[in-house]
Amino acid sequence: MLIRSTIIYLPAILLPRISAILLLIVMTRLVSQTEYGLLALVVAIGEMTDAAVSNWLRIALLRLGGTGTIASGSLKRAATVLGATSVTAILVAIFASFLIVPERASEFALAVSAYIVAGSVSRHALCILQMQQRRVTYTMMEFARSICVIVLPIAAVLFIEPTFLAASLATSLGTLLCGLIGLRVAYSKVEHGPARFSYSELFSLGVPLIVLALISFGLDAIERPLLKLFHDAGVVAIYAAAYALARQPIDILGNAINQGAFPEMVSIFDTRGPAAAGAFIVQQLNLIAMLILPAGAFLMVLGPDIVGLVLPASYHADASAMFPVVVVSVVLFNFKVFVFDNVFHAHKRNWLQSASLLPGAVIGIALSLYLIPTYAALGAAWGYLAACGIGLLTSIAMSSSLLRLPVALGDLARALTVALGVFVATALVRQLTADQWVLVRLVLAGAAGGMAFLALVALLHRQEARTLMTTLRLRRA
Secondary structure (H helix, E strand, O other): OHHHHHHHHHHHHHHHHHHHHHHHHHHHHHOOHHHHHHHHHHHHHHHHHHHHHHHHHHHHHHHHOOOOOOEHHHHHHHHHHHHHHHHHHHHHHHHHHHHHOHHHHHHHHHHHHHHHHHHHHHHHHHHHHHHOOOHHHHHHHHHHHHHHHHHHHHHHHHHOOOOHHHHHHHHHHHHHHHHHHHHHHHHOOOEOOOOOOOHHHHHHHHHHHHHHHHHHHHHHOOHHHHHHHHOOHHHHHHHHHHHHHHHHHHHHHHHHHHHHHHHHHHHHHHHHOHHHHHHHHHHHHHHHHHHHHHHHHHHHHHHHHHHHHHOOHHHHHHHHHHHHHHHHHHHHHHHHHHHHHHHHHHHOOHHHHHHHHHHHHHHHHHHHHHHHHHHHHHHHHHHHHHHHHHHHHHHHHHHHOOOOOOOOHHHHHHHHHHHHHHHHHHHHHHHHOOOOOHHHHHHHHHHHHHHHHHHHHHHHOHHHHHHHHHHHHHHHO
16 A cells, blocks of 8 residues: 555656756756856745645644545635735745845745745645545646646746746746646535634644744755855855755655655554554655665765756856765655654644754754855755754654654665665766766666666565566466
């Protein structure tokens, strides 16, 4: 069931991130480094406020509103809260715009405000579809959004003006249009009925999640505003580009696993109890380890080649230096958010989740303030690594007081063995093809890493491999 839901949700996670990478490749060449840096800042501020506005509402609705048949009263209550929090977030974003980008505050505030509105509508539609377990519709909506958010901003930059404002507004327009269509589709299957929760229940679960989102900003995105304050938007562009390239592949896997697993996990917790939910979370841990650790090893080896192929020459040196640091950080962050933090969600103890983030966020910000003035983007990457590592350790310690997960060290050892094999195979072929064109080197080294992954997984999980082969033979017959 876990693998099946991961495969179903994978396109919905994969497509927007592919479009984001394609947009990165194009935008770094169509607009100046300063304009791309401002665009990255819009996304950073927009994502932080969007998480505080609507992402917490998604989690709260999934936890309180149930799955399957959704009552109109629950959604009406959530929509009212969403409207109020969106207005608050826009006001905060306008204030932040004048603080962070005083030279172009009006344009920046407009771009962030549009981002917040579009993101709120889109997330709300996706949340309802997820509650209804309409996975195919969810994927189709994300596919449409992926097309819009790459076509519209490129068209805006080419035919209107090559600025961050034109690109950002076009992206928000595409997100908003797809969100409105998604809402119409989602509400067509909503049944009339009273809300399953009160406002007090919603806020008692939601307020810790809002605090969590604000602390997460300190963990995940504060480096970009700090880089702008200490340096300029051009340095922000380098950090944002390398961060996106290093993070997206790993986040695709983690999000695809958690997208289907999270509703299933909370349902198991409510119906079968903590022990059954703990066993399910361990399955999720093992799957994440088996996929993310080899992916991280692969990216560690090929980071300089990926940067060299995708980004303009002015980005290469600094982006290549910070690439492996971000890869390790994102691997740690995925284990925290998609494994151990799920224990807090299951027990509805989200204040503890916020507390688990706080030590890492504080130390990460302090280290960034110390390193960024001297080391710029690389200093920001080291600050992020410290925040993620401390955040994971804190989450493990605090979640264990609620539910001690029955982790099998043998499964983790097998995942590490696969990751090591992928690293060695990829590095060896990369070294042998060092004189080849970068694209040829990437293809050959990537193929070697992929074959090593498949061979080692089949060797270390023989029974599962036999079962899969038998199933495939039966289907062919």
